Amino acid sequence: METHVVDHPLVSHKLTTLRDVRTDSPTFRRLADELVTLLAYEATRDVRVTEVTVETPLTPTQGVRLSRPTPLVVPILRAGLGMLDGMMRLLPTAEVGFLGMIRNEQTLEASTYATRLPDDLSGRQCFVLDPMLATGGTLAAAIQFLFARGAVDVTALCLLAAPEGIAHLDSVFKDSGHPIKLVTAGLDERLNEQGYILPGLGDAGDRLYGVA
Ligand SMILES: O=P(O)(O)OC[C@H]1O[C@H](OP(=O)(O)OP(=O)(O)O)[C@H](O)[C@@H]1O
Ligand SMILES: O=c1cc[nH]c(=O)[nH]1
Numbered sequence: 001m002e003t004h005v006v007d008h009p010l011v012s013h014k015l016t017t018l019r020d021v022r023t024d025s026p027t028f029r030r031l032a033d034e035l036v037t038l039l040a041y042e043a044t045r046d047v048r049v050t051e052v053t054v055e056t057p058l059t060p061t062q063g064v065r066l067s068r069p070t071p072l073v074v075p076i077l078r079a080g081l082g083m084l085d086g087m088m089r090l091l092p093t094a095e096v097g098f099l100g101m102i103r104n105e106q107t108l109e110a111s112t113y114a115t116r117l118p119d120d121l122s123g124r125q126c127f128v129l130d131p132m133l134a135t136g137g138t139l140a141a142a143i144q145f146l147f148a149r150g151a152v153d154v155t156a157l158c159l160l161a162a163p164e165g166i167a168h169l170d171s172v173f174k175d176s177g178h179p180i181k182l183v184t185a186g187l188d189e190r191l192n193e194q195g196y197i198l199p200g201l202g203d204a205g206d207r208l209y210g211v212a
């Protein structure tokens with residue numbers, strides 16, 4: 001899997017404040033939104049475009065427009081919802097599918113409680129949004145849903161990733177023949193005994209929306 005850790009002082013600054021335990025929910029939501037827009041700029045570097053001719057007030061010239069079918073953006077509920085607006089700001093014509101997934105706190109197994117995706121994703125570029133890549137179980141299952149419906153390539157945007165999660169995705173998809181890309185604001189050290197990313201930022205869903 002191609003992994004891109006965005007190295008930019010604004011990204012580091014916003015991520016540091018997200019990590020801070022004193023950052024309240026309204027500030028956390030705003031910073032996550034801003035950070036995603038910066039990640040989205042990197043994540044869409046290979047978005048497919050088609051050459052077109054456009055008339056300026058002076059003369060025709062060559063340019064590009066986003067190709068059809070439009071990309072599909074898939075936030076993984078709940079915490080991925082906190083990344084949706086920031087992504088759509090850069091890709092306003094994208095379509096949005098939804099996956100509701102939750103990780104069992106004891107077994108760390110991911111399960112799916114909601115699926116609202118187009119049936120046919122043939123030829124679609126997909127962007128999956130989930131702030132935390134921990135064991136990788138959630139993201140692996142989400143990506144499998146997309147490939148099963150015919151998606152051709154998948155880019156995951158995560159605020160933070162753990163080495164264990166990246167290794168898991170590498171092993172699950174190594175023979176899949178499908179390109180997968182990860183764009184993240186930070187690659188952290190490891191998981192703790194409860195499967196939380198260290199140093200991390202805690203439970204992203206709780207910090208965005210409160211304890212459910
Ligand atoms: O890589 P994994 O080990 O699978 O863990 C990562 C998942 O855990 C969190 O979701 P959570 O289950 O807390 O649900 P929430 O978004 O509703 O809080 C997070 O948003 C990821 O989806
Ligand atoms: O550190 C972690 C790991 C999984 N999910 C979170 O929200 N945070």
Ligand SMILES: [Mg+2]
Pocket residue numbers: 079203204205206
């Ligand atoms: Mg959570």
